[in-house]
Amino acid sequence: MAAQQHEKYYVPASSPWPIVGAVALGLIAFGAGHTVIESKNQVDGWGTTVLFTGLAILVVMLFGWFRDQINESMSGLYSNQLSASYRQGMSWFIFSEVMFFAAFFGALFYARVIAVEWLGGASNNAMTNEVLWPHFEAMWPLTETPGGTTTQAMGWMGLPLYNTIILIVSSFTCHFAHVGLEKGNRTQLKVWLGITIVLGCIFLYLQGAEYVHAYQDLGLKLDSGVYGNTFYLLTGFHGMHVTLGTLMLIVMFFRVMKGHFTHDNHFAFQATSWYWHFVDVVWVCLFIFVYIL
Known part of the structure; x- marks a missing residue:
């Protein structure tokens, strides 16, 4: 009786990229915090420099890690067992992201x-209402702070609506690119993937324009009470995820141009597609609960 053959499981070598990514995220958090403090106090400092240094290191880490993964994959080192591990890993990663946004929602x-x-004053709490915030009106968006600072709410028409349409359309273009890959139609794959990347970049540009409008015209800032806090935390973190998703799509585009992926071996592209659809769904929820309701 022949001995059962076991598939080899590739164990990658030690990588410097996790620690590089951790340093980048630490610099981003530190720099972002000091940037907000310096902006509020209207002083010049090094917060912005640290922030952009962290972002630059993060981009280097992403492309370096992607490069190593691509080289391993194209060298034929991966097996079906490892591919299943990658699918499970990506599924759990997206689940963790769902929980991340669930906490903010x-x-x-x-x-x-x-x-x-x-x-x-709800629940017979009128006395506490008078002590903590006299003449407070229970309304949302809460456009006034206890200190008397007032702001304007960001409406759903205009830039937010345009960005919603853009991301919904980008989900369809990403799907059409995936269909082209599965059918072996490389032209369809390249065209629709390129359009998806352009739509992602347009979304980020318009979100930046929206923030400029919020700060300069509406007076909506991070210190604008709980409404300003929740607005920028939810939309800002989502913008970071769109940025990451766009970078992933760009990497996939370069790989496609080099002839990578086949109809039965393209999990990297599939995982990126999953992630892009995820950020689209999150934005639709943001649009409804942050902008409309």
Whole structure:
């Protein structure tokens, strides 16, 4: 009786990229915090420099790690068992991202449904209302802070609506590119993938324009109370995810141009497609709960 043959499982060598990524994220967090403080106090500092240094290191880390993964894959080192591990890993990663945004949506709902109503005197809480915030009106968006600073709410028409349409369309273009890859139609793959990347870049540009409009015209800032906090945290973190997704799509585009992927071996592209659809769904939820309701 012949001995059972076991498939070899490739174990990659030690990589410097995780620690490089950790340093980048640390610099981003540190620099972002100091940038906000310096902006609020209207002083010059090195917060912005640290922030952009972290972002630059993060981009280098992403492309370096992608390069190593691509070289391993194209060298034929991966097996079916490892491919299954990658699928499980990407699935759990997206699940963790779902929980990440669920926490921020939970904070938004708590502020709107519980905290604001409580400050407004709900549940026989009129005395606390008068002590903590006299003459407070329970409303959302909460466009006034306890210190008396007022702002304007960001409406859903205009840039937010345009960005919603752009991301929804980009989901379809990404799907058409995936279909082209599965059918072996490289032209369809390249065209629709390129369009998806352009739409992602347009979204990021318009979100930047929206932030400029919010700061300069509406007075909506990070220190604009709980409304400003939740607005920028939810939309800002989503913008970071769109940026990452766009970088991933760009890497996939370069790989496609080099002839990588076949109809039965393209998990890297498939994982990127999953991620892009995920950020699109998150934005639709943001558009409804942050801008419209």
